[in-house]
Structure formats: C-alpha cells, structure tokens
Amino acid sequence: MPRKKETPSPPLDLRDACVEAAREAIAAHGIENLSLRDVARRLGVSHQAPYRHYPSRDHLLAEVMRRCFERFAAFLDAREPHDDARQDLEALGRQYLGFAQMHPLEYRLMFSTPWPEAAEHPDLVRDATHTFDILRQVLRRVHGAGAQREAVDLDALYIWSTMHGLAGVMNGNCIGQLDLSDTVHRQAVEHAMSMVDLGLAARATAPASKAPPTKRRQAT
Template identity: 50%
Template sequence: MSKNVATSPHASNGENSVKEACVRKAMEVIAEKGLEGLSLRAVARALGISHQAPYKHFPSRDHLLAEVTRRCLIDFAQALRTSGANDEGDALPPQQAMRKLGETYIRYALENPLAYRLMFSTPWPEAALELDLSRDARAAFDILVERISRLKPDTEGTTLRADALFIWTAIHGIAGAIESNAMQYLDFDAGEIEQALGHAMTLIDSAVFGAQQSETER
C-alpha cells in the first residue's frame, strides 16, 4: 500500500507537467476550432506526445473538458471580483459599481465566448460531478450576491439570492444572444443593438434596485 500521496516518477518536473500542458493546449484548440473540435488526439499531437499520454492524466475527454471548465469558472470569478475595486479602491457610487459589474460580466462573455459557453451554455460533462465544479460556480455567484447585499443592505437573504439569480440569468441570456448573433438575425442594426443592450441593462438595474427612473439611456 502506498503511503506517499504523489511522487514524480518520470520526467516532468514537479510543477508544470504534461497535465498542465494538456489543459492549456485544450483551451487553445477550443478557442480555434470550437468546442466540438476538441479531441484528445489533437491535443496530444500538438504536444508531440502519444495519443494515449493524456489518458494518464485524464480518465476521459470529458474529464479534460471539466478541468478546462473549472479553470474558466475560477477565472470568471476573479474577473468579477476585481471588477468593483479597480482604481481608487471601492469609492464608486453604488449604482455605477453595479453597472460596472454588469459590463464586466458581458465583456467577459464577449471576450471569452468559449469559456462562456462551457460554463453556462452547455450541459456540464458528467465528470463535473467528480471535480467540484459546482463549488466554483457557487463562488462566482456568491460574489454577485455579496455585491448586491452591499447595495441593498436591509434585504433578506432569500430575496437577495433571488435578485442575484435574476441578474445572473438575465445577463446570461443577453450574453447568449450576443454570442449567437441573435440580434443580427432578428434584424437589429448596429445602432439598435447598442441601444437595446443599454436598455436591457437599465431594465435589469431598475428592476432590482428600484426607483430612480432611467433617462440616462437616451
């Protein structure tokens, strides 16, 4: 029976191993050729290793995919976390901070469509259960909850979470529409798109944070 948890029996120094390289290369491949274009064999080929080598680190393609998803979730949470306190600390007016968070959210979706699709727009691979993907998703969600609670300090926890879920899903919806070119095929021209996006953000804002009417959008 083995007592040590992990040893490094072969090449591959203790830090950045073939496993890391696989994950990174997988992200590249997904970025280039799309989610269904990812294949373990292609990753192995690009890394100059045999087509079976990745299997020593990931039991299946789905496990690799799940690991990539996990990285995306962590990265996404980090983006949200650093969105509020950017330059001079946390001094921005509350509504602006919220608006900024929303923009961060959408910008992230725009700049990382692959990550976005992996996290929120595709059924997680079953391997997600073995890794603890939901834990990382919760971490991102909790950032949102915490931000809202600062803007509505006197709100009950359940309502807070319901508000957060609304924002979470509403922005997912918007991001999904952007990613899938929905606005184009629904015949929105460029100006209309921008206007409609602003309108949507304003509606979300006012739905959750109430009264101040929104003539800023025009």
C-alpha cells in the same frame, strides 16, 4: 546596438499543457471531437501520457471548464470598484458582458456545454459557485443589513439571466438581421442596466410579498 535575445517562456508541465491543447482542439473542431488521444497527438507525447493527470476525457474537460470559471471570476473582480452598491452592481454587469464578448469560447464552455458528472468534479462546482457568489456579495450590499438569502438569490438569478440573455443576443448572428437602428444597438446595454436597476428599486419599495398560493386540488 544588438537586440537583446528574448528569454523563451518556460515550457508548460504536462498537466497545464493538456489543458491548453484541449482548448485548442475545442476551438478548432468543437467539443464533440475532444479526446485524450488528440490532445496527446497535439503535444507530441504518447497517447497514454495525458492519463497520468486526467483519468478520462471528462476529467480533462472539467479542468478546462474550471479554469474558464477561474478566469471569469478574476475578470469580474478586476472591475472598477464603487462604494455605492448599485454602481458596483452596474460595473459587475458590464464586466460580465465584456467577458462574454472578449472570450466567446470560454463563455460557451461555461454556460452552453453539458457538464461532466458534477459529483466527480467538485473543483469545477466550487469555482462555478464562486462566480455566482461575487454577484451575491454585491446584492447583499444592495439589500442592506438583514438581507434574506432567498431574496438575494432570486435577484441574483434574475440579473444573471438578464445578462446571460443579453450576451447571447448581442454576440449572436440574429441581431444583425433584425433591422435595428444604430441607436438601439448602442443603447441596448445601457437600457438593460436601467431596467435591472428599476426592477430592483421597485422591489425594494414594494410591500412585503406573500408566499404564492398553493394550487387547489381538483375534485376527484
């Protein structure tokens, strides 16, 4: 039987095509060499064409980064759901690490790239904040009714920094040179998750913390 002809994918409009070309340019030559002229050359259009949608290189970079956060949020939301808040938090942590491993370029763009001027790119700020809000929402369930925002945000920053540090270590080159056993490699993620859970459990049972004392003024 004759094979059916595959329907070609519809061409991207120029706005989307610029984002894809910029991503390819960053992957090939680094973010330092990203330019609208190079994007135009890759697309085979006039060097002025990208300016119809992106007034500057920073505007294009902001859109590339925004879409990374958008995909990241969708990936986090695609985790296996759990009615138990702590299990859901663990699933969220594993999903975070999975994205960092599967999409290293996007992960670096989100968290290791200097941002364009934030005030000029509110959509980027909005989508980045949305990813943090996913963690906040799960932690509100962990804390229960009456959770204070400051307590939730402190725990969110603690967990985020733990996952971010673990992702950087596990995806970096250094860890392969540390003479670690296979058992340690296999259990590293599980251990980190357990320590986070222990920290949250200890915090929940500890007496209400007092405000940190102010520094005494030195005598003049």
